[in-house]
Amino acid sequence: MPSLQEMAKKEGAFAGGHRMCAGCPVPIFTKMLTRVTDGYEIVAGNATCCLEVASSIFPYSAWKIPWIHTAFENVGASMSGVETMYRALKKRGKITKPLKFVAIGGDGGTYDIGLQSLSGAMERGHDLVYICYDNGAYMNTGVQRSSATPMGATTTTTPAGEQSFGRQGNRKDLSRIMVAHNIGYVAQASIHDPVDLSEKLKKAIELDGPAFINLLSPCIPGWKIAPDMAVESARLGVESKYWPLYEVIDGVYRINYRPKTEVPVTEWMFLQGRFKHLNKPEYKDVVDAIQQEVERNWNWIIKQEELSELLSGRVN
Amino acid sequence: MSKIVAITGAGAMSECMRQINPDVVPAFPITPSTQVIEDFSQFVADGKVDTEMITVESEHSAMSACIGAAAAGGRVMTATSSAGMALMWEMLHIAASMRQPIVMTLINRALSAPINIHADHSDSMGARDAGWIQLYAENNQEAYDNLIMAPKIAENMDVRLPVMVCMDGFIISHCVQTMQLEEDEKVKAFIGEFESTYPVLDTDHPATWGALDLQDYYMEHKRAQHMAMKNAKDVIQKVSAEFADIFGRKYELFESYRLKDAERVIIAINSVCGEIKEVIDERREAGDKVGLLKIRSFRPFPYEEIAEALKGVKIVTVLDRSESMGAHGPLFVEIRTALFDASEKPMVYNRIFGLGGRELFMSDVHDIFEENKRYLETGKVEKMTDYLKVRGG
Numbered sequence: 001m002p003s004l005q006e007m008a009k010k011e012g013a014f015a016g017g018h019r020m021c022a023g024c025p026v027p028i029f030t031k032m033l034t035r036v037t038d039g040y041e042i043v044a045g046n047a048t049c050c051l052e053v054a055s056s057i058f059p060y061s062a063w064k065i066p067w068i069h070t071a072f073e074n075v076g077a078s079m080s081g082v083e084t085m086y087r088a089l090k091k092r093g094k095i096t097k098p099l100k101f102v103a104i105g106g107d108g109g110t111y112d113i114g115l116q117s118l119s120g121a122m123e124r125g126h127d128l129v130y131i132c133y134d135n136g137a138y139m140n141t142g143v144q145r146s147s148a149t150p151m152g153a154t155t156t157t158t159p160a161g162e163q164s165f166g167r168q169g170n171r172k173d174l175s176r177i178m179v180a181h182n183i184g185y186v187a188q189a190s191i192h193d194p195v196d197l198s199e200k201l202k203k204a205i206e207l208d209g210p211a212f213i214n215l216l217s218p219c220i221p222g223w224k225i226a227p228d229m230a231v232e233s234a235r236l237g238v239e240s241k242y243w244p245l246y247e248v249i250d251g252v253y254r255i256n257y258r259p260k261t262e263v264p265v266t267e268w269m270f271l272q273g274r275f276k277h278l279n280k281p282e283y284k285d286v287v288d289a290i291q292q293e294v295e296r297n298w299n300w301i302i303k304q305e306e307l308s309e310l311l312s313g314r315v316n
Numbered sequence: 317m318s319k320i321v322a323i324t325g326a327g328a329m330s331e332c333m334r335q336i337n338p339d340v341v342p343a344f345p346i347t348p349s350t351q352v353i354e355d356f357s358q359f360v361a362d363g364k365v366d367t368e369m370i371t372v373e374s375e376h377s378a379m380s381a382c383i384g385a386a387a388a389g390g391r392v393m394t395a396t397s398s399a400g401m402a403l404m405w406e407m408l409h410i411a412a413s414m415r416q417p418i419v420m421t422l423i424n425r426a427l428s429a430p431i432n433i434h435a436d437h438s439d440s441m442g443a444r445d446a447g448w449i450q451l452y453a454e455n456n457q458e459a460y461d462n463l464i465m466a467p468k469i470a471e472n473m474d475v476r477l478p479v480m481v482c483m484d485g486f487i488i489s490h491c492v493q494t495m496q497l498e499e500d501e502k503v504k505a506f507i508g509e510f511e512s513t514y515p516v517l518d519t520d521h522p523a524t525w526g527a528l529d530l531q532d533y534y535m536e537h538k539r540a541q542h543m544a545m546k547n548a549k550d551v552i553q554k555v556s557a558e559f560a561d562i563f564g565r566k567y568e569l570f571e572s573y574r575l576k577d578a579e580r581v582i583i584a585i586n587s588v589c590g591e592i593k594e595v596i597d598e599r600r601e602a603g604d605k606v607g608l609l610k611i612r613s614f615r616p617f618p619y620e621e622i623a624e625a626l627k628g629v630k631i632v633t634v635l636d637r638s639e640s641m642g643a644h645g646p647l648f649v650e651i652r653t654a655l656f657d658a659s660e661k662p663m664v665y666n667r668i669f670g671l672g673g674r675e676l677f678m679s680d681v682h683d684i685f686e687e688n689k690r691y692l693e694t695g696k697v698e699k700m701t702d703y704l705k706v707r708g709g
Binding site: 041042043045046052053056057058059061063064065066067068069070071073074076077078079080081082084085086087088089091092095097099116117119120123124 | 339340342366367368370371372373374376377378380381382383384385386387388389390392406407410414516517518519522523524525526527528529530533
């Protein structure tokens with residue numbers, strides 16, 4: 001694996017001059033796409049999302065690699081088509097280059113409206129990496145809740161008010177759903193850790209077959225944070241165990257990072273304006289429930305790591 | 317050697333797809349188009365084609381994969397019906413607007429509700445503004461011939477639009493008829509090699525596909541799409557003429573059947589035209605000057621040509637096998653528009669028939685000609701738009 005300094009010297013997939021918000025961390029991973037692997041050229045597809053609209057306002061494009069967008073809920077399917085045409089033309093001797101395919105969607109386009117086409121693409125075994133950048137709401141349309149929105153967050157469709165503390169109930173665990181597809185590679189990564197992220201991108205891209213990466217990516221206006229706080233917000237998400245960094249290779253879990261100190265989830269939450277309303281004594285029960293859910297999820301992953309290693313025969 | 321075969325309409329389409337051997341076929345099963353995909357899957361399994369199939373999890377994904385595959389730079393085909401195409405709805409527009417020359421067999425079937433698996437045109441007529449070229453067929457032979465011509469029309473550089481090849485569910489898709497199956501090599505030679513435009517797989521010339529297009533450019537792109545559809549009218553005729561030279565069967569934008577000196581005319585689409593022709597032959601024997609105008613290309617719609625063909629006609633009954641709730645039938649609306657500027661306008665009225673597969677028999681067609689005879693004699697259309705053969709009607 002090349003160092004980040006070496007990688008930065010390579011041509012990135014994504015040019016400056018795009019119209020993402022100031023401080024948005026999404027371009028961190030789009031620039032990496034062509035830098036993590038040698039020997040393959042990358043073709044990308046996008047679901048409708050912030051990245052799609054901010055990178056492709058006609059007649060401009062931030063994309064230096066071939067890139068296609070068709071609709072919101074279907075990047076799994078449209079990229080299935082692109083990847084299949086590659087195999088068809090390769091078989092017929094009309095193309096010889098080694099290419100790899102990446103599909104990108106936000107959590108709305110992936111956890112919700114695009115879940116079916118994602119599932120189909122992964123189940124059919126296309127040589128395709130799907131990257132979901134999870135910022136926990138429909139940010140492109142103005143911060144409406146998605147099934148990735150964490151409990152308690154205020155959004156424009158789950159606003160906190162006299163009768164509501166914001167989003168009710170627990171978020172969907174999409175990474176687990178993707179593990180259940182029995183594909184070769186599933187990982188959770190975070191935008192704040194470029195070394196871990198680039199290694200995961202490299203593994204996913206170089207794998208022959210479907211791979212899925214769920215990427216924690218804070219949203220400046222949606223999380224109600226300062227433009228220089230995206231990386232720190234993501235780091236605290238990982239340190240508080242809200243967003244465990246792990247990967248599942250052929251069904252075997254491996255936790256990539258174990259926080260050294262106990263960081264309560266409130267440190268992550270109250271950095272953000274979307275949870276600010278919960279920072280009151282009367283919402284102690286809600287905050288406790290969020291903390292409990294974080295711990296339950298972390299413990300579940302630890303047990304999965306133990307169990308999957310045992311079942312794989314790697315540990316006696 | 318070309319040969320006469322007995323085959324279902326759906327079977328004819330899968331045979332044609334075998335002959336074309338497209339690069340990629342994304343497909344999802346739905347009655348009554350399923351046989352097209354089943355037969356084709358067997359051709360793949362038996363190595364009779366080397367197409368890559370994508371057995372998608374929905375029709376929405378089928379059309380999405382068609383768009384991705386076509387933009388990647390190859391020939392793409394699929395098939396569907398009714399609710400399947402309704403689920404593709406969003407992507408039909410995107411396929412056309414992204415100018416992808418995808419070819420799709422549409423076996424016409426009624427839309428739900430109530431759920432019904434039989435023929436009417438509510439699916440394709442509902443999609444008439446999706447930007448697809450729509451070709452219709454009376455029987456297996458015409459559907460097969462349209463499918464041979466479709467890639468050549470779609471891929472023409474003045475067009476680059478998707479084509480929908482339509483036939484009636486069950487009545488044609490599931491009925492065995494005899495037809496001329498052409499030689500594989502002749503079909504392949506007629507269609508030729510696929511030429512790609514800015515393929516997504518060309519990493520040396522990276523293109524951005526599906527960009528956000530706002531107030532400053534959107535209208536120019538829509539107009540360019542409209543111009544391509546206008547060009548398609550000439551291209552359909554040109555390709556049909558080439559087809560006639562090679563295979564001997566002649567097609568126009570519409571078929572004029574005993575129209576030349578006809579006074580009373582029915583205009584219709586698809587399989588019902590077979591019965592209408594039989595009735596016309598019977599009535600002509602008795603000296604009745606009746607004729608048929610059968611639509612082949614509904615999009616683009618040949619307004620001027622139809623107005624010209626109807627010169628001298630005194631009354632026209634337009635048969636619609638679908639309806640537009642709260643409006644006249646979709647074919648009727650186009651025909652009336654076509655005739656608006658004619659110097660001598662015939663009387664024109666509309667009958668809705670055959671929804672959900674309800675049969676129209678030869679005796680019913682005789683009744684239509686009796687009715688329009690009465691209207692012509694009295695000079696009065698008693699009912700402008702009405703249902704045929706319906707309880708409480």
